[in-house]
Amino acid sequence: MAQTKPQSPAAPSSTIAPSDASAPIIRCSALAKTFKMGDSRIQVLRNVDLSVRSGEFLAIEGRSGSGKSTLLHILGALDEADSGQVIFDGHDIAAFSNSSRAKLRNTQFGFVFQFYHLLPELNVLENTLLCSMIEKSYLGFRAERAELRERATKILADLGMDHRLKHRSSQLSGGERQRVAIARALVNRPRVLFADEPTGNLDTDTGRQIMDVLEKLHRDNGQTIIMVTHDRTLAREADRTLVLRDGVLSAAG
Amino acid sequence: MYKLLLILKYLRKRRIAWVSLVAVTLCTAMVLVVISVMGGWLRMFLDTNHALGGDVVIYTDQGAQGFGNYQAIIDGVKKSNLVKAAVADIETGGLATFNNRKQELVQIKAFSDMSEVGKINSFAHSLYREYKQPLKQIDDDPSLSVDEKARRVAALDAKGPTFDKPFPADDYRHMMPGAPNSGFDAGNLPGIICGTDLILPKTETGSYDRDKYDIYHAFVKLAVLDFSTISSATPSMPTRTYWLVDDSKTGLWQVDFNTVYVPFDRLQRDIGMAAQYAPDGKTIVRPAHVTEIQIAVNQGVDVYKARDEIRKIVDAVAPPAFGQEALTVESWDEHQAQFISAVEHEKVTLTFLFGIISIVAVFLVFCIFYMIVVEKTRDIGIIKSVGATNWGVAQIFLGYGLLIGIIGAGMGLLGAYLIVHNINELHAWMGREMGVKIWDPRTYIFDTIPNTMQAADVIWIVSIAILSAVGGAIVPAIRASRMHPVEALRWE
DSSP states (O other), X not given: OOOOOOOSOOOSSOOOXXXXXXXXXXXXXXXXXXXXXXXXXXXXXXXXXXXXXXXXXXXXXXXXXXXHHHHHHHHTTSSOOSEEEEEETTEEGGGSOHHHHHHHHHHTEEEEOTTOOOOTTSBHHHHHHHHHHHHSOHXXXXXXXXXXXXXXXXXXXXXXXXXXXXOBGGGSOHHHXXXXXXXXXXTTOOXXXXXXXXXXXXXXXXXXXXXXXXXXXXXXXXXXXXXXXXXXXXXXXXXXXXXXXXXXXXXXX | OHHHHHHHHHHHHOTTHHHHXXXXXXXXXXXXXXHHHHHHHHXXXXXXXXXXXXXXXXXXXXXXXXXXXXXXXXXXHHTSTTEEEEEEEEEEEEEEEEXXXXXXXXXXXXXXXXXXXXXXXXXXXXXXXXXXXHHHHHHHOTTSOHHHHHHHHHHHHHSOOXXXXXXXXXXXXXXXXXXXXXXXXXXXXXXXXXXXHHHOOBOTTSOBOGGGOOGGGOEEEXXXXXXXXXXXXXXOOOEEEEEEEEXXXXXXXXXXXXXXXXXXXXXXXXXXXXXXXXXXXXXXXXXXXXXXXXXXXXXXXXXHHHHHHHHHHXXXXXXXXXXXXXXXXXXXXXXXXXXXXXXXXXHHHHHHHHHHHHHHHHHHHHHHHHXXXXXTHHHHHHHHHTTOOHHHHHHHHHHHHHHHHHHHHHHHHHHHHHHHHTHHHHHHHHHHXXXXXXXXXXXXXXXXXXXXXXXXXHHHHHHHHHHHHHHHHHHHHHHHHTOOHHHHHTOO
């Protein structure tokens, strides 16, 4: 897998352009985010610029507390920056209402978290269908239930989880849970898949399997993936790797 | 769809929510039982009093000797096209001796015209031998067609109560021969009707064991005070013997426990309320008296309008003499106003008190839901991160509250129905097994606890229970909806 070469020296305000000329699906400029911790303020992101093209697998590497998850949350419309812009498909998502941002997360984005974040009350199939159930009305879901179930089952089968459809998350291993989380993220056919330390809670072998899944998604389906990780080895498996250090984004050296 | 799924899952899996479900169930059942019993009691009281006392009542507040000129008043009242029927009655007290053994102080009642009584009150329908027994025979007779049954029931309804004796006169003569040449003829003794609870004990199941007691061969000696002799040094207490011919169950325990009914003319004479004549035997020096006139108005006539017209008639026919107060004319509910008002206030007070208790249920729902929201913070973050809106998250918890309200109120309704429907059996069982007796007919007038529920009561109590459960969920739902998805995901 090719690693994008750094195009400019690391700088407080660095612009990381896509490697080809296609229009970026998501880009941000001058992002800044500060957290208040007691009396002190910690600047997590400083003037971050980023551009991701459609179909790209981008890894953002950084140490724990470097702000990479915060950046991912802001890009994924889960959080808001103090300043700067996030443009998705030509639209500034900061201008979106709460419900529009929720719809964006539901229909355009998919999320895979370090701790899987499956709902314990639901079984594998129900967890996978959660995004579809949120997207559609009760009647709409019932009308398309067979098709949606088939789609979810196929995704789970592709991830090797079709034998666990009725199991709850507590009955699954860590790797299996993460596969279900990936299936949930994919069921609404998102344009961008955000993965926040997807292997961070897994042993090496299982982490490897999850990475294989992500790479396969990217390779076979052209899925745009933005992954943050502290693991440099994993990060280098992406098309392009950026490093976030002290709130400043730079190309990997 | 996800909301419904999560609501159902949370309801099944979060057993702490069952506590709020139980709270809603208990509060709903408790309020429904209390309102049904209190409201039912009030309705029974009103209906029974109305049924027993006619629509409008004329009486005097001036002593037990009643008022005169009643026939003129009745004739005048009957001329009104608002009035269906009117009958005078006498109420007094006396001492009854049953079969020369048991003695009871009793209320004595007599109606001036038994053929009119059936049009005015439910006394005729309260009689066992003359009404309830033949009605049951008609109902139970499989050989009768539906039309024939209806015809016979209509004939029975039209028949007024009587003091006819169940056996031939010779039977009575045989039972009570009397001394030779005394002139006593047991076959000519008048009949008396007694309240059922006065002469028959109740079984444990609340019925009467009629086969065990030969009540219609019993005789009753009734001693009354002759009011015409009350100012003398030795007031007279004439005693008359009657044959027991029937028993009356009005439903009002205090009536059925101590009231006897006797022929009007004899009672009027015995208590000195019959007309008194001058020595010439023709001139009336004191007209015959009664204690009350009961009037029934025609169907559809406003009772209060009829009352006003009757007042005018009474004022015209029997204006008060100098120093006397005018007769009182009241509608049936005005006649019982003081008591009805007290009971209604008691019902409102109890509803208010139980309403306050129900607030505890709302608070319990609030606390439990708040706890669930805190416990489910990460789940809320997950749901929001995959696209649920704030309102969608709020709806999960509001819907959860709604479902708990619906199920809790439904279970409460079912429980209340079972309790209310079987309340008399439950009460009897509690008395038998635990020695607990809550319902005393001496206090509550009726010997049975009301066991019906009103649709209107059910609707408003169940609605309030459901709204309360939703109300308890509002603040937790708002908190859940306002959670920041990232902060919620990081919740530990």
